[in-house]
Amino acid sequence: MKISRKEVEHVAALARLAFSPEEVELFTRQFNDILDYINKLNEIDLEDVEPTSHVQPLHTVLREDEAVPGDSALLEAVLREAPETENGFFKVPPVID
Amino acid sequence: MPAAYEVIIGLEVHVELHTTSKMFCACPNRFGAEPNTNTCPVCLGLPGSLPVFNKNALELALRAALALNCRVNRYSRFARKNYFYPDLPKAYQISQYEFPLAAHGQLAVYKNRELLRNVKIERLHLEEDAGKLLHDEGQAYSYVDYNRCGVPLVEIVTGPDLRSPEEARIFLETLRRTLLYTRISDCKMEEGSLRCDANISLRPWGSETLGQKVEIKNMNSFKAVQRGLEYEVKRQAEILDRGGRINQETRRWHEDKGMTDEMRSKEGEQDYRYFPEPDLPPVIVEDSLLTRIGTELPELPLPRYRRLLAEYGLTPYQAEIITGDRDLADFYEETVRIYYEPQKAANWLLGDVLKLFKQFPGAIKQSPFTPLHLAQLLKLVDGEQISGRTAKEVLEESFNSGKMPELIVREKSLGQISESHELEKVVDTVLRENGAAVRDYREGHKKAVTFLMGSVMKATGGKANPQLVIALLEEKLAKIGE
Ligand SMILES: [Zn+2]
Numbered sequence: 109m110k111i112s113r114k115e116v117e118h119v120a121a122l123a124r125l126a127f128s129p130e131e132v133e134l135f136t137r138q139f140n141d142i143l144d145y146i147n148k149l150n151e152i153d154l155e156d157v158e159p160t161s162h163v164q165p166l167h168t169v170l171r172e173d174e175a176v177p178g179d180s181a182l183l184e185a186v187l188r189e190a191p192e193t194e195n196g197f198f199k200v201p202p203v204i205d
Numbered sequence: 206m207p208a209a210y211e212v213i214i215g216l217e218v219h220v221e222l223h224t225t226s227k228m229f230c231a232c233p234n235r236f237g238a239e240p241n242t243n244t245c246p247v248c249l250g251l252p253g254s255l256p257v258f259n260k261n262a263l264e265l266a267l268r269a270a271l272a273l274n275c276r277v278n279r280y281s282r283f284a285r286k287n288y289f290y291p292d293l294p295k296a297y298q299i300s301q302y303e304f305p306l307a308a309h310g311q312l313a314v315y316k317n318r319e320l321l322r323n324v325k326i327e328r329l330h331l332e333e334d335a336g337k338l339l340h341d342e343g344q345a346y347s348y349v350d351y352n353r354c355g356v357p358l359v360e361i362v363t364g365p366d367l368r369s370p371e372e373a374r375i376f377l378e379t380l381r382r383t384l385l386y387t388r389i390s391d392c393k394m395e396e397g398s399l400r401c402d403a404n405i406s407l408r409p410w411g412s413e414t415l416g417q418k419v420e421i422k423n424m425n426s427f428k429a430v431q432r433g434l435e436y437e438v439k440r441q442a443e444i445l446d447r448g449g450r451i452n453q454e455t456r457r458w459h460e461d462k463g464m465t466d467e468m469r470s471k472e473g474e475q476d477y478r479y480f481p482e483p484d485l486p487p488v489i490v491e492d493s494l495l496t497r498i499g500t501e502l503p504e505l506p507l508p509r510y511r512r513l514l515a516e517y518g519l520t521p522y523q524a525e526i527i528t529g530d531r532d533l534a535d536f537y538e539e540t541v542r543i544y545y546e547p548q549k550a551a552n553w554l555l556g557d558v559l560k561l562f563k564q565f566p567g568a569i570k571q572s573p574f575t576p577l578h579l580a581q582l583l584k585l586v587d588g589e590q591i592s593g594r595t596a597k598e599v600l601e602e603s604f605n606s607g608k609m610p611e612l613i614v615r616e617k618s619l620g621q622i623s624e625s626h627e628l629e630k631v632v633d634t635v636l637r638e639n640g641a642a643v644r645d646y647r648e649g650h651k652k653a654v655t656f657l658m659g660s661v662m663k664a665t666g667g668k669a670n671p672q673l674v675i676a677l678l679e680e681k682l683a684k685i686g687e
């Protein structure tokens with residue numbers, strides 16, 4: 109499978125990244141290099157192997173349903189870091205979805 | 206005019222789970238708090254924070270799955286749904302994708318007690334809610350509140366099984382009743398704890414293939430779901446009548462304008478780039494857990510309705526109203542347990558008591574008037590200690606104050622005079638003072654007894670037991686005649 113420039117541009121757009129034509133060229137090549145390398149795995153017989161989603165042998169890690177009130181000092185600090193706030197709200201450019 | 210097209214509707218319903226804390230952090234899951242006060246590094250998406258899954262959210266979701274007759278997947282896992290929007294500080298939502306918690310369920314939908322349809326539940330999966338954006342038209346900003354961000358949800362997806370906007374509304378009401386019965390969610394559409402999007406398409410009758418579907422959002426009440434879909438049926442039918450084509454798009458319902466408009470078209474369709482959530486291990490549902498959840502599942506509305514018909518001889522109408530609300534059904538059955546007159550209890554509950562409950566601002570369970578109060582009131586009526594009319598007054602006072610009916614009757618001396626020696630004195634006086642009526646009666650004007658009866662009732666302030674008064678009057682009048 110070959111990755112085209114178009115696919116790189118699509119993925120970049122999804123990630124909200126803007127690249128110069130040279131960068132798109134570079135990443136298309138690198139993308140394909142990486143895939144070529146990964147494709148070595150196809151040489152192994154993986155017929156009976158489940159695709160791995162998690163590497164640790166853990167499952168169903170749960171916590172009790174107990175609430176801890178929000179930390180007002182932390183909230184103040186977070187709001188301070190935000191570009192704009194008002195009355196405890198974060199303010200962002202208008203979005204209508 | 207017969208409709209030219211068959212209407213096909215499927216729903217996607219989001220339901221907030223009634224937990225104490227959020228899905229992956231310990232922030233309170235509570236509606237209506239000051240903006241952003243129920244937040245922490247996890248739900249604000251701060252780097253380095255890690256989610257841990259809420260046990261209660263899992264159990265409530267499993268309860269929902271069982272209540273909807275789903276097959277629970279013993280292995281399920283979380284997935285990241287990636288998108289950029291300010292309601293999600295992480296820029297991804299933790300959801301489930303290829304391995305949902307449950308699938309293949311169904312919910313029976315009835316209209317006027319006739320089975321309308323068994324609606325397939327295609328899947329039920331867990332996900333976290335996003336934050337809330339506030340924007341007024343023409344404002345230079347949107348305001349973001351992350352209190353809702355990370356609240357546990359189940360998304361319930363139906364098959365394309367619904368055949369009319371009305372059916373869609375009835376399905377949603379049935380779903381809500383089921384989820385309220387099982388105490389999974391408070392299901393308040395006005396507060397957003399139950400939200401519904403719909404996919405709708407039309408096709409010529411007899412056609413086997415589905416028409417192009419359109420997604421409708423922003424229907425924020427049961428009525429809006431029906432109205433929004435009715436509008437959309439009309440809109441699509443007009444396009445098809447003209448020989449036009451339906452565009453694949455998402456449309457938004459405007460309740461105030463009574464119409465839908467385009468929100469985004471296929472070209473703007475999101476590519477969510479789902480992948481397994483690396484910060485959360487898979488969820489394995491053991492037999493023991495599933496068995497426990499199954500045992501704890503309360504009796505659902507439909508089987509309860511059938512049982513009430515059989516067990517108490519209620520009419521379908523009575524049983525339907527009583528089982529429409531779990532608290533009302535619990536109230537009824539508790540009353541009948543103390544006072545075994547199922548018909549009388551049902552008549553009172555569905556009449557005067559229900560009227561009071563409807564005016565009561567809180568839930569039935571929070572009312573100071575309990576099944577014990579109602580049972581005592583009905584026993585007072587049965588024992589002829591109070592008349593039916595007095596009983597209504599006592600009910601109202603007991604309902605408002607929470608005082609036991611017996612106490613109210615005693616305090617206000619509302620008791621019916623059923624003691625014959627007490628009544629006899631009154632009757633004697635009345636007969637003495639109404640010689641003319643007595644004469645009339647003896648001359649064959651039997652109606653004169655009604656006048657005498659009225660005089661006795663007046664003299665006792667309406668508290669005399671009417672049957673006893675009649676008996677006494679007839680007995681005494683007969684004696685005078687001898
Ligand atoms: Zn949090």
